[in-house]
Amino acid sequence: RVCLRRLCLRLRRRRPLMTWYDTVKSALKNVDGVGSVVIPPKAGVYHFLREKPQEKVRAHLRVNPDGSGLLLVNAARIYHFNPSAAFMAYLVLQKTPRSQALKSLARAFNAARDTLAQDFDQVSERVEGFLDPDGPCPLHEMDLEILPPFSVRPSAPYRMDLALTYQCNNACSHCYNARARSFPQLETKQWIRILDQLWDLGIPHVVFTGGEPTLRADLPELIAHAERNGQITGINTNGRRMKDAEFVKKLVDAGLDHAQITLESHIAEIHDELVAHRGAWYETVSGLRNALATKLYVMTNTTLLKRNAPHLAGTLDFLAEVGVPTLGLNALIYSGRGETVGTGLAENMLPPLLTLAQERTQAHQQRLIWYTPTQYCHFDPMQLELGVKGCTAALYNMCIEPDGGVLPCQSYYRPVGNLLTDSWETIWNHELSVSLRERKDLPIDCMSCMLLPECGGGCPLARDHQGAVQSVLSINS
Numbered sequence: 001r002v003c004l005r006r007l008c009l010r011l012r013r014r015r016p017l018m019t020w021y022d023t024v025k026s027a028l029k030n031v032d033g034v035g036s037v038v039i040p041p042k043a044g045v046y047h048f049l050r051e052k053p054q055e056k057v058r059a060h061l062r063v064n065p066d067g068s069g070l071l072l073v074n075a076a077r078i079y080h081f082n083p084s085a086a087f088m089a090y091l092v093l094q095k096t097p098r099s100q101a102l103k104s105l106a107r108a109f110n111a112a113r114d115t116l117a118q119d120f121d122q123v124s125e126r127v128e129g130f131l132d133p134d135g136p137c138p139l140h141e142m143d144l145e146i147l148p149p150f151s152v153r154p155s156a157p158y159r160m161d162l163a164l165t166y167q168c169n170n171a172c173s174h175c176y177n178a179r180a181r182s183f184p185q186l187e188t189k190q191w192i193r194i195l196d197q198l199w200d201l202g203i204p205h206v207v208f209t210g211g212e213p214t215l216r217a218d219l220p221e222l223i224a225h226a227e228r229n230g231q232i233t234g235i236n237t238n239g240r241r242m243k244d245a246e247f248v249k250k251l252v253d254a255g256l257d258h259a260q261i262t263l264e265s266h267i268a269e270i271h272d273e274l275v276a277h278r279g280a281w282y283e284t285v286s287g288l289r290n291a292l293a294t295k296l297y298v299m300t301n302t303t304l305l306k307r308n309a310p311h312l313a314g315t316l317d318f319l320a321e322v323g324v325p326t327l328g329l330n331a332l333i334y335s336g337r338g339e340t341v342g343t344g345l346a347e348n349m350l351p352p353l354l355t356l357a358q359e360r361t362q363a364h365q366q367r368l369i370w371y372t373p374t375q376y377c378h379f380d381p382m383q384l385e386l387g388v389k390g391c392t393a394a395l396y397n398m399c400i401e402p403d404g405g406v407l408p409c410q411s412y413y414r415p416v417g418n419l420l421t422d423s424w425e426t427i428w429n430h431e432l433s434v435s436l437r438e439r440k441d442l443p444i445d446c447m448s449c450m451l452l453p454e455c456g457g458g459c460p461l462a463r464d465h466q467g468a469v470q471s472v473l474s475i476n477s
Helices: 020-027 083-093 098-108 113-131 188-200 219-229 245-254 268-275 280-292 309-322 347-363 424-428 431-437 460-476
Strands: 007-009 044-052 055-063 069-073 077-081 159-163 205-209 232-237 258-262 297-303 326-330 367-370 397-400
Touching: 044 083, 055 083, 055 113, 069 083, 069 113, 077 083, 083 098, 083 113, 098 113, 159 188, 188 219, 205 219, 219 232, 219 245, 245 280, 258 280, 268 280, 280 297, 280 309, 297 309, 309 347, 326 347, 347 367
Parallel strands: 007 077, 159 205, 159 397, 205 232, 232 258, 258 297, 297 326, 326 367
Antiparallel strands: 044 055, 055 069, 069 077
């Protein structure tokens, strides 16, 4: 069971408590305890690792300046806490003995000890449930308050994509990359500085992408540095370099957590045609098998296009045979070559394909992820139980280019600043960043739609593309 909604845990009580942040504001220090009392954590991100023989759970507690916080579990599930619950969650994650935790809470809050004990036990039980992959469903079994999708406005994204290079050993006809392959690249020490800046901003999840990130010789070094920081690391790759099992081992030993490998078809000729490189399919599949033989969390991604969509059933069955646990699908991204390639599918053509994908992945006991934000009046992913899909650019994720420039997302090539030269406040509050977060400049018809909070008007790039197409048609007419 996978619940993708963001949840808010709030402690209900008859009378308000004095906020611990005001009580101990002058004494906030990042230490585990002073004597027998634990001091509340200062603003920042805290990493907790729970390891068992067959599984690893990585939790990050991000504490905000006002004392509220959020818990990210394996960079996949997010739970929001008010200030009191955030401190309690911190105590639980630190494995603070109950007696010491209650003494710390009594110092921070003006409340009866019995009330604190009851609240702490409740938070403790729920946090442990959050960390258990086989635990109770937070949405259906924990009686938590549910925040509307996209209603939370964080001070920084939860994930940052790092486009290390725009060089690539494929030449996909539908590639969204709008930059030259010779685009300037940062040195290793500059990327290390960026990783540290992201950690200081409270961003616990980084994904190395490109171009093709495995072409950077320093990739293992960057992964290792992020691991030392406590960050979760992933790569988006075509998988060709991963045909070398020793190279894969280097990535795993450095601390890589997950890998997404692009496979466009189970038919070698179609895959090679779409990526414009003969023999690429065999290298990609070899790399996929090598990755699956490790402890990495591995998934694939396939772009649904006119050329490969008719063979989707075979691709799904092939990936099940190979042993891929999670499959990602997306529509054409209207950026770079994707703007003019003309091989994308109309949104109203997606439902039968995704219905097929749902049926096959459920039969194979796999997980299916649909990435593309669509206009719900054309295709509503919630009708197929694919979850709420809306644009999260400059909200929950952003991208850093090879030269340090910051993009709203990895396919939206309008920089909002440079992380090495501009302040984060300038980047986060850039006019474009705010416009995307606040969903400005939407079509008039969207403004009165009851589905707007979830839909958000779909992908801005797709809207711009559709507007350009309609303009051309109007001129031709």
